[in-house]
Amino acid sequence: MIPTSFNYTKASSLSDALSALNDDSKILAGGHSLIPALKLRLNETDTLIDISKLSELQGISMDGNDLLIGAGATHAEIASSETVKQHAPLFAMVAAQIGDIQVRNKGTIGGSIAHADPAADWPAALLACEASVEVQSSAGSRSIAASDFFIGIFTTSLQSDEIITGIRVASQAGRMCTYQKFAQPASRFALVGCAVCASGSRDGLSNVRVAFTGVSDTPYRDTSVEAAIEGKGVNQETKDAAANAIDKSIYVMSDHFASEKYRSHLAGVMLGRALEAL
């Protein structure tokens, strides 16, 4: 289909983009979610503000013990970054599993989390690593904990005058982290994705963090599972305890790809695989 007509402007700086941003305009990063939505007329806009070349949103660096990933970093850049592999290996692992190489070369972490597709991979990583989302408006900047950022289907706590500038995550060096997903075979989006991070060793896990994407309309941390396996070793008993502890109060999606029952079952399977992979 053809989108409704719109104007296009290429921002020359972050402040330029912020001043052009209003209720009738939209930010364009990699375009891999927004352009299809415009073409299907699920979305429309008066003006697209292209931020894809803004130097302020690029780069991957350390700020003390924190890893900072620019919102404009592509999935491919994150997957191949040695700094990411050292300080947030889960992020490199997740990035490498997104879509195909064309998607990874264009799509950005900022665009993905702003879009908040319930089947997207990044939210699980941000939640399991307790990352925060750095945002800027003309009035100033703020940092939003990942647990407060994703609030519903395609919905975040980002305000309409804010742009995501980056992701901040405390170095995970020394932590065991993994991401296991059951991918929709055509798009690679997660039917269910499970991220697990833990300190300690396979004989005794500590500070366990477990996050799911694809299961519900909003990605979430499962604190029931975390509590059930804290201090335990990785063995069949722990895997059974984890599967039994999965939060049953969470709304589970059902669609033409997977029923509620199938997704619930997959959540337990992916959790077991994640524990085994630690």
Ligand SMILES: Cc1cc2nc3c(=O)[nH]c(=O)nc-3n(C[C@H](O)[C@H](O)[C@H](O)COP(=O)(O)OP(=O)(O)OC[C@H]3O[C@@H](n4cnc5c(N)ncnc54)[C@H](O)[C@@H]3O)c2cc1C
């Ligand atoms: C074929 C295909 C397969 C895919 N497979 C997967 C997959 O397996 N897993 C997965 O997680 N994703 C997948 N995706 C989605 C992909 O990761 C997209 O790149 C991503 O969702 C959006 O990033 P983008 O940079 O393209 O954002 P855009 O499409 O440019 O923007 C998306 C939304 O975010 C807003 N936005 C963008 N950047 C910012 C910012 N810095 N601040 C505020 N708002 C911003 C835009 O206004 C828009 O509303 C797939 C996409 C395609 C087309």
